[in-house]
Amino acid sequence: MENMTLLLFTILIFIYFHRILIMLCLSPITAWATKNHDTLGIKRKSISKKLADKYCWWFERLFLYWCSNIHSHCIRNFFYKNVHRINLDKNVVIYWGAEIRNPAGLHIGKGTIIGDKAILDARAKIEIGENVNLSSNVSIWTLQHDYRDPDFKCNPNHYGPVKIGNRAWIGPNSIILRNVTIGEGAVIAAGSVVTHDVPPFELWGGIPARSLGKRPQNMRYEFKGIHCHFL
Template structure:
């Protein structure tokens, strides 16, 4: 199978963003692709920009339509690839490798729908969202962004967006399609790739209304008590999280309580239980010493039998994933946050750090955002890691470079 990707961009009167979105497609290193652009009859110069790329497009049009999902259906019917991805105007791919990583970091043959991670922009800041590989969550709500997914073309042409439901589900019609495919037993597979960068201030950024639409969709095939309970909790949380009181309370819990009070509690069982209540994932036998500074513990995940020593900084704002039997020595800083130094407003960017099993990070080392440290690797004391570290490699220096290899026959647990 060639895994040719048909990318569809839908646009109407958005001359400000159309070029950047189109260039994001053309910069993709995945060669087996085609581009379809559906313009709703723009009058602001958007169509003129699209015309500049006409000889590089598989198909495009500029004509009135019945809204965004009608436009998407037009694009789907003209797609000739094996997979369909929708890249709306104003969005872009996370990197030039996004399509390539999406296809190579999973087994497409075992999937009807492939989905991955997304990066959201909010007030100029960027934060990556790691999605779950557990598809049972689709019984209750979307678990990934529509733009960060690929639907097998043969499936999508059979199941177009149901415009007859637009009055009922509005801008959530894409979720209705996803839910329909899930309930019909189509195969959803997560790929280890970050695909779409999107602006959170889009047309669907209405948490309370979205929660209501989600519930209507997941009960469109019948009432369910468990779904009702989850809806009530989600609805209340969506309403509360938009208030200042909640934001102040959240800041207190994730900052003052976690790092001023909890980090000084001498009993690990108490600290562990409290962190788990804050949605930190902590595996069996894992131990976090006192006096560690943790940012956003709800985005921290640590496997089994790992040991985090004193005075470490665990910045999980962009997602911090630590494997099994990992030893993090005193004073290590794992930093997922950074800034765009060339942007006028100096925005904050958050990207994840992933640390494999059996990794040892020496005293005072710093690991920066968007770095993966492979299984069994060693980071020497005082090093600054700015790039991925291959499995079983020993790195040292500023910036860290490979200085040796480690024995690959490892079998131990890091216990306090």
């Protein structure tokens, strides 16, 4: 009976931790892949360029997906910061299920909270300030295909960085598109699609988002990194 219990416990441990072990063993490959990113793709210089292009990018995407599904904030942040090279300040909380593209192009400021199932497309860079609150299912896209292009390419005027100022609040299911700056303390209402710059301390909402009101400018709250465990 004791042997059976030990066997079941071992199997459960393996099922839960095998991805973490694989990521630790292959983390040098992932770190190399991340280091050799440019803002719009993967840039290679070595003789094994073809092999690297084919597999390192795939490993990075796979491990980022696995990482987002680990039920531990500490372990997730360890991989995000030390392996995938995301620029994370202290007390940052990234909840479960985040999809991150080009982690090297992502900066998240102190005390910021990223809600569950966020999509952070940092291929043209995303800069998120301090004490920002991204609610659930927020999507930030820095690249767009040109529907008029015969090859469906992403042309230069269809990509650009996204910047979000300190203490901004992005409501659930909102979408922020390329080349947008959201000012300090601004609020984006739930379900909005932001296509233009948002001035500081304004409330915007709708599709496309437009100004709906103002927010007081005496905001002083600071998030301390407190989070729901196992999420």
